[in-house]
Structure formats: structure tokens, C-alpha cells
Amino acid sequence: MRTTDLSELAAFDAVARHCSFRRASEERGVTASAISHAVSNLEARLGIRLLNRTTRSVSLTDAGSQLLAHLSPAFADIGTALDTLNQFRDTPFGRVRMTVPNSIAPFVLGPVIGPLMTQNPNLELEIVATDALVDIVAEGFDAGIRLGESLRDGMTAVRIKPRLSFTVVGSPAYFARRPIPLTPPDLRGHVCIRNMHPSGIAYPWSFGRDGQQIDFEPTGPITLHDHELMIETALSGIALAYVWADRARPYIGSGRLVDCLTDWIEPESPLYLYYPSRKYVSAGLRAVIDILRATPAP
Numbered sequence: 001m002r003t004t005d006l007s008e009l010a011a012f013d014a015v016a017r018h019c020s021f022r023r024a025s026e027e028r029g030v031t032a033s034a035i036s037h038a039v040s041n042l043e044a045r046l047g048i049r050l051l052n053r054t055t056r057s058v059s060l061t062d063a064g065s066q067l068l069a070h071l072s073p074a075f076a077d078i079g080t081a082l083d084t085l086n087q088f089r090d091t092p093f094g095r096v097r098m099t100v101p102n103s104i105a106p107f108v109l110g111p112v113i114g115p116l117m118t119q120n121p122n123l124e125l126e127i128v129a130t131d132a133l134v135d136i137v138a139e140g141f142d143a144g145i146r147l148g149e150s151l152r153d154g155m156t157a158v159r160i161k162p163r164l165s166f167t168v169v170g171s172p173a174y175f176a177r178r179p180i181p182l183t184p185p186d187l188r189g190h191v192c193i194r195n196m197h198p199s200g201i202a203y204p205w206s207f208g209r210d211g212q213q214i215d216f217e218p219t220g221p222i223t224l225h226d227h228e229l230m231i232e233t234a235l236s237g238i239a240l241a242y243v244w245a246d247r248a249r250p251y252i253g254s255g256r257l258v259d260c261l262t263d264w265i266e267p268e269s270p271l272y273l274y275y276p277s278r279k280y281v282s283a284g285l286r287a288v289i290d291i292l293r294a295t296p297a298p
Helices: 007-020 021-028 032-046 062-088 105-119 172-177 184-189 227-235 246-255 283-294
Strands: 051-055 058-060 094-102 122-127 142-148 153-163 166-172 192-198 205-209 212-216 241-244 257-262 271-278
Touching: 007 021, 007 032, 007 051, 007 062, 007 105, 007 184, 021 032, 058 062, 058 166, 058 283, 094 105, 094 283, 105 122, 105 246, 105 283, 122 283, 142 283, 166 205, 166 227, 184 205, 184 212, 227 241, 241 246, 271 283
Parallel strands: 094 122, 094 142
Antiparallel strands: 051 058, 142 271, 153 271, 166 241, 166 257, 205 212
16 A cells, blocks of 8 residues: 555545544644545545545545544554654643633633643644533544533543632622612612523532522523623623633723622632543643643643
């Protein structure tokens, strides 16, 4: 076989895993047309169709499924073999691709990216920030960061340092018209933004003190899932927002927002970095895990 066969097989492997030429091209760092050309060359030389293509979808033929079943372990072994060479380097070499919720990315990863890359100059770090729940296996990520309750089975979870908490905020103009709530039940007399996951499921404002737990479900006219937009809405003076405390802190410090019910706020569930249980932990991913376990959020 020609020396180019390995790159064509790698292109097919990427397309087959993502069921997308575009996503495969992003993973491989080449154009989608280059990926398509590589797969077409592979099919022509083998004399077998490996993929069913339409204008909207890509799926595996039976032959393609069988080839992928053999290729995936082989490429994993190649990756592991190459990563073992890191023992002969001063710092890890290679790429780590991660997903992290957009709402917490700045204050979870922001403090560590600089030190991580300074200590590991041969590391390539790719971070995709999204609040949607991501299938890291299907999307080709090495790892993700999530709260503990949203982890799937089959994942190895490593607890990392930051613990996050929410806070309730409103603008001075809002509180000039309404009294500051002193207990969670007081919120019934206020206009409160409803919090929603990207999936469309609303979640309550949770409070706790002295062993007492209270979940408040707003019924206001505004429903949002982006914390930055929640803060902007609170700044406008029309409603209270329930947002990550770290995201609101600069506005509270400047006096543009006022936080309340602070003695009812408890730390959220710990954050975890997670990856597939069967996945080999590369030296690069190990460096990311180590720094996240050691560095608390500011």
C-alpha cells in the first residue's frame, strides 16, 4: 500500500466517528474537500463503498462499519505509542481537546491557561465552551468539565479544585422600587428571571441554610439560559437574576449590581473533569488534570 494510505484511513476514521465531513475536517485541521477527496481515493482503491452520503447526512455501510471497528483500536494504539515518547521529553507534546460550560469557562480555565501553557510549551490546547451537554466520545473530545450530576455512565471523573456558587443580583434602580428580599420566600414578590438549560428544561433557584433546603421556581415573564444575558437583564433594572457568583462579582464590586440572600447561598456541587473510562490518559491531559486539581478559582 502507498505511504498516503495511513492519512486516508485517518480521514475515513474521523468522518466515520463524527458522521460529518465538516467535523472531521475540523479535527484533522484540513478542509472538508480534502477529507472528502481522501475518503474517495480510499474507496476507489479498495473498490468498496465505505460511506453512504446524502446532502444532509453521512452514514456507514456494512463494510465501513467493519473497517471502523478494526481501525479505531489501531489508531488508539498508535496514539498511545506516540504519547509514551513524552517520557523522553521535559514537557508533554501533543493536543488536548476539551469542552467546558460557557457559563463557567472564564473563571475555571481562565486562571490556569497561562501557567499551563508556560509550563508545557509543546502542548496544544483546544477548548470549546458550550452550555449544551456534549457527547465527548462522538464529538472527538479528550475530556470535558461538568458538575457531578450531569456526568454519564462510563466516564472517569476527577474532582477539580473550584467549587462554584450562585448569587441573586439586582440593580440599584430595581431595589429603589422594591425591597431587598431577606429570605427565599420573599422572592415571590419580585420579578425573577427563569433559568433554563440549553435543552429547554428550567431549573429552580436553590438555597440552603442550617440544614434547610428551599427550591424557588420563578414564574416571571423572562426565561434565559445564558448567564451573561441574565446579568445584562438584571443591569437593565427590570428583574432579579440567579447567576454564578464569579460572573457577577465584577458588577457587584463596581456597584452596578447588588447581591442579596448571600447567607442562604451554599456552594454548588463540585466540578469534575471527566473522560471515557476506556480512554488512555495522555501526558498532555494529565498535565491539564494536575493543574486543575491544584489551582482554585479566584
